[in-house]
Structure formats: C-alpha cells, structure tokens
Amino acid sequence: MILSMTGYGKSVSQLAHKKITVEIRTLNSKNLDLNMRMSSAYKEKELALRQLAAKELLRGKIDFAVHVESTGVDNVPQLNTVVVEAYIKQLREVKGLNFIGNTEDGKLLEIATKFPDVFASQIDEVAPEELEAIVNTATQALAEVNNYRLDEGKTLTAEFELRIGNITNLLNEVIDVDTSRLADIRTRLEKAVSEIKEKVDENRFEQELIFYLEKYDITEEKVRLKNHLDYFIETMNAPLSQGKKLGFISQEIGREINTIGSKANHAVMQQIVVQMKDELEKVKEQMLNVL
Template sequence: MVTSMTGYGKAVHQLSDKKITVEIRTLNSKNLDLNIRLSSIYRQQELPLRQLVAKSLSRGKVDFSVYVEQTGVVVNSKLNLELVESYMRQMGQLDGVMFDNHSHKIQLLEIATKFPDVFSQESKEAAKEDITAIQETTKNAILAVQEFRKDEGDVLELEFNKRIRNIKLLLEQVVEEDIDRLADVRTRLEKAVSEIKEKVDQNRFEQELIYYLEKYDITEEKVRLENHLNYFTETMTVPESQGKKLAFIAQEIGREVNTIGSKANHAAMQQMVVQMKDELEKIKEQLLNVL
C-alpha cells in the first residue's frame, strides 16, 4: 500500500455551550514536524495530543489546530466592575458627552461592556468534558487525514505502476537491440583492424576482442534491473507504506540504468536509457511525498 504524506482532516464536536473544531493539515517531510495551535487554557493537554498525533501520523509536516468557540451562555464569567466604571468615567470626560442622566449612563454602560477584558473567566482550568471532547475530536480528525492520505496514495500508486511499466517496456527494447549490438561492435573492430594493413596475431586479437566485448556486456545489469523493478512493484503491495524503502529501490534502479548507459556504446540504446532515466526521475519526485 502506498500512503501519501499530504492530507487534510477536520472534525467538529458540539457541546452544550461550546463548539470544538480540530483541523489537521499535513505535507511531506523527512521526519515528523508537528506544529500545534491550542488555547492557553488547554495547554496541559498539549503533550498527550502531541503523542496521539505523532503515533498516528508518524511522518510529515503537520499543522494541528484546536478551536473552541463559545455557543452558549458563559456561566463562569465575572464582570470586572472597576474596569467598567473606569471606562465609563473616561468616556464621560469626553467633550459633548452627557453623563448626568440615567439614559446616558445606560448607553455608556452598553458601550463599556463591549471593551476587552471586562469579562473574566473565574475558572482557569479546562473542564474534563472539554478535554475528553478535544481528544475524541482529534481522533476523528486523524481518521479523516488518514483517509485523505490513503486516497492520495492510491493515485500515487497508479502513477508509479505506470512509470515502472514504461521502464520495463524500454528494457525489453534494450534487450532486443542488444542482440545485434555486440555483433555490430565486433564487425566494426574487425574492419578497423583490417584497415591497418598490418599482420595481426589472430589468437591475440580474439582474446583482446573477447575482453573488450565482455566490458560492454550488460547481461547482469539487465537481470538486476528487472529484479529491482519487480521488487519495487511488490513493495507497493505490502500492508504498510514503505516510502523510504521505495526510495532506496529507486536508487538501485538508477544505478543499473546508468551502468547500461555507460556500457551501451550504441546510439539507439542510449536514447532508450535517457527515456528510462526520465521515467525514473518522475518516480523519485513523487516518492518525496510517500509515507
């Protein structure tokens, strides 16, 4: 199975007086890079939440946000009377403001209560109900991220299979072209020697020719490349995503392709090698996003 490191998940939980929203966004990264946004009143829950997210998502750049919105009456709020009176006195000193009748006092009071910090929370600790709700909502958001990552991984797997098939087809063409390649090399060498118009020890020439042709033989590279391509495909089918392992196999594929290219000494085969490299580069680019 291929799983992407790119994902998004959102979960909402409604309490009697609060709406809790958890959002998780993930991008690719070599390791886990977790950034948490959490209200100060819930800071004591940061470590448990961090552990929960890290265990479930394992790798990637993760932005984790918890939003708590008041939707009902805040019963544990306290009005800061001294601050309200201070705001009203300051407004009463403004030019043209009448502060000497009941109606104007009511208007000033309404304005003053809209200023910051006039209401303070009596309790500085999060309620157990809130903590439980945040944890459950986080789990649901993680499930949504994992589903998103799986869907993205399915798309990547289709792309990888396409590129691997293309490389295999090019390898088959290389094998067909290789049948006549060494014969052509031998013919060119024999022609070159004959044009020298010097007597040549035939036995020595054959020995040197065999040595030379062996240097250009790509039989082992073809076999190893085919094995690596099959191993890449098999690794994608295991239950857990194996991004790092697939990247290692891709490196081995590249090594064999490069060796074939250096040994080819044949224009048509080298063109096929360039095409294989192009397909492999597209695989490597997408592997950066695999978990």
C-alpha cells in the first residue's frame, strides 16, 4: 500500500456555545515538519495534539490549525468601568479642553473609550469537555487527511506499476539483444585484428578475447535488475507505506541500469538503456510524494 504525503482534512464540531474547526494540510517533506496554530487558551493541549499528529501522519510538512469560535455571549468584551472613570478623571484635569454646555461628559466618554484597556474579554477557564472536543475533532480531521492520502496513493501506485512494468519490458528487450550482442562484439574485434594484417598467436588472441568479452558480460546485472524490480513491486504492495525504502530500491535499479549502459558497447542496447533511464526518472519524480 502506498500513501501520498499530500493530504487535506477538515472537521467541525458544535458545542453549546462554541464552534470548533480543525483544518490540516500536508505536503511532502523528508521529515516531520509540523506547524501548529491555535489560541493560547488551549496551549495545554498542544503537546497532545502534536503527538497525535506525529503518530497519524508520520512525515511531511504539516499545517495544523485549530479555530474555536464563540457562538454565544460568553466572551463579549466587557467595559472596564474603573479604567474608563480613571481616564475621564484625568481628562477633566487637562487644561484647555473646552466643551459646550452638557456635551462635556459625552465628549469625555467618547475620548476615554479610545484609550487602551477600556474593554476586556472575560476569559474563563476552559472546560474539560471543550478540550476533549478539540482532541476528538482533530482526530476526525486526521482521519480525513489519511483518507485523502490513501486516494492519492492509489494514483501513485498505478503510475509506479506502469513505469516499473515498462522497465521490465525493456529489460526483456535487453535480454533478447544480449544473445547476439557479444557475438557482434567478437566479430568486430576479429575483423579489426584481421585488418592489421599481422600474424598473431591464435591461442593468445583467444585468451585475450575471452578476457575482453567478460568485461562486457551483463548477466549479473540483468539478474539483479530483475530482482530489484520484483522487490519494488513487493514493497509497494506491503501493508505499510514505505516511501524511503522504495527510494533506496529505485536507487539500486538506477545503479544496475547505469552499469548495463556502461558495459553495453552496442548501439541498440544503449538506446534501450536510455528508455529505461527515462522511465526510472518518472518513478523518482513521483517518489518524492510517497510517505
């Protein structure tokens, strides 16, 4: 099973006087990069939420936002009358303030209410059920993210199956070409030696030729490449998503393809190797998004 690191989840809960919204976005990252945004009133639950997110999401660049909106009148800003009266008293003592008739008190009040700290929100201790509701809402949002990641993972799985299948087919072409490749190399070498028009020791020439051809033998590379391709599919279909492991396997696939290319010394086989590299690059591009 493959999970994508790209995901989105949102969950909303309604309490008697509060509306709780948890919204989570994730992108690809080598490690866990968690950015959490929430009111300081709920900071005591931040560590628990971080641990929950780390357990559920494992890796990725994560934007985790918790919004709590009051739907009642509990947190309506209250006028701090003591502060207002103190401001008005000081304003009365300021020389040069001239008011007409009975408008003085109204004017002073208007000026005083523009100063800092005249309104204060009444912040009560957060109820345990509210904190529990935040955790439950976050759990639901994380489940939504994982469902999104699973759907994206199915698309990635289809892409990998296509590309690995293409490389497997190209490997079969390499195997077919290889049956005649060494014979072609041998013929070219024998022709080159004959054109020198110098008499050579046939036994020594045969020994050197065998040694030379062994340098171009790709039997081991073909076997290893087939094993790596099979292992990639096996790991991809494992119960857990293993993006890092698949990345390592794709590196080994690339190493074998490069070795085959360096040993090819054959135009047709080198063309096939180029196609294999192109398919592998498409695998590596998508591999960045795998959890």
